[in-house]
Amino acid sequence: MSENVRGVVARSKGAPVTLETIVIPDPGPGEAKVRISACGVCHTDLHYREGAINDNFPFLLGHEAAGFVEEVGEGVTEIAPGDYVILNWRAVCGDCRACRRGRPWYCFATHNAHQPMTLEDGTPLSPALGIGAFADKTLVAAGQCTKVDPAAPPAIAGLLGCGVMAGLGAAINTGGVTRGDSVAVLGCGGVGDAAIAGARLAGARTIIAVDIDDRKLNWAKDFGATHTVNSRNQNAVEAIQALTGGNGADVVIDAVGRPETYETAFYARDLAGTVVLVGVPDPSMKLELPLIDMFGRGGSLKSSWYGDCLPSRDFPMLIDLYLQGRLPLERFVSEEIALDGVEAAFEKMHHGDVLRSVVVL
Ligand SMILES: NC(=O)c1ccc[n+]([C@@H]2O[C@H](COP(=O)([O-])OP(=O)(O)OC[C@H]3O[C@@H](n4cnc5c(N)ncnc54)[C@H](O)[C@@H]3O)[C@@H](O)[C@H]2O)c1
Ligand SMILES: [Zn+2]
Ligand SMILES: [Zn+2]
Secondary structure (H helix, E strand, O other): OOEEEEEEEEOOOOOOOEEEEEEEOOOOOOEEEEEEEEEEOOHHHHHHHOOOOOOOOOEEOOOEEEEEEEEEOOOOOOOOOOOEEEEOOOEOOOOOHHHHOOOHHHOOOOEOOOOOOEEOOOOEOEEHHHOOOOEOEEEEEHHHEEEOOOOOOHHHHHHHHOHHHHHHHHHHHHOOOOOOOEEEEEOOOHHHHHHHHHHHHOOOOEEEEEEOOHHHHHHHHHHOOOEEEEOOOOOHHHHHHHOOOOOOEEEEEEOOOOHHHHHHHHHHEEEEEEEEEOOOOOOOOOOOOOHHHHHHHOOEEEEOOHHHOOHHHHHHHHHHHHHOOOOOHHHHEEEEEOHHHHHHHHHHHHOOOOOEEEEEO
């Protein structure tokens, strides 16, 4: 028997989201139905609503979530009803060319539920990042459920499901930040601040936070920024060089994803340094750089999909670090809201008033 629940839907490009009745099928083979306890509002949800990801409207938004497994389909053995899980959007297949080469964090064939969730009239919904968790319940592939210690409250744990994991992983996994490094982070939203927290966890010596909003720079200090730069008032490349002995940072993380921030990242790193792009650009954006500088400055230019994380390896570990007081995940939660507060939360995000609004059910 399918079930009707509430869900937050983006029906068309740029239109305000609406709370709708959605239909969740019973879990089929390899699938799981999850009762959502909390789900953070990520910039990527807004990108979906703006039509910047693709045109597959209507979208069921929400993808940074924690909850409890309610029912599993045939053949599911790794999770069971009652398990406390964080949902992930890269359930690795174990069988594609990346997985077979021992690089499952690049998996090119990640799993989602096979059956569509729908509106009441049968219109199939596109769940954001294959999750769709601004809803009482959702249907996912069983591999999208990662069990963690239930001592971590859902509003905090769920954030690891997307932006916070992407930022932490951009520093720790993709950037390979290590003890003594200098790191600069461009854009101090949820993703950038997580990159700052990750750099601190990894032992970076200098952590430079760059943003255009002083409020964000103040919050960045709480996550471990040793220096802040407002790039509205100062040239960020020069400021980062001045704070790193004139050389530039070992690792520069672009958590905005615009041509101008990427160019800053490119020139603000030391020779042979690393640039990590974790902010997601709009498909219309183009970058022009002298090819000789690509060569002459050496080093590596990387992108970070989901922080190159392996949910099964990283979520339980990071939750344990949080529970031990070594990772301040609770500081990302600016406010708890209800399911009908998502549109207002987009406004607050747009104005930079919050790090994360979290829907609590
Ligand atoms: N790679 C991934 O897997 C992944 C996962 C989640 C989110 N993201 C992306 O990461 C990006 C950041 O997400 P978020 O939730 O932190 O967003 P956010 O809106 O909370 O934060 C963005 C921050 O960038 C700052 N900013 C904007 N323009 C700037 C500029 N020119 N220079 C310096 N700072 C600037 C803003 O003031 C804000 O503090 C988004 O593009 C999002 O889609 C990527
Ligand atoms: Zn794979
Ligand atoms: Zn996200």
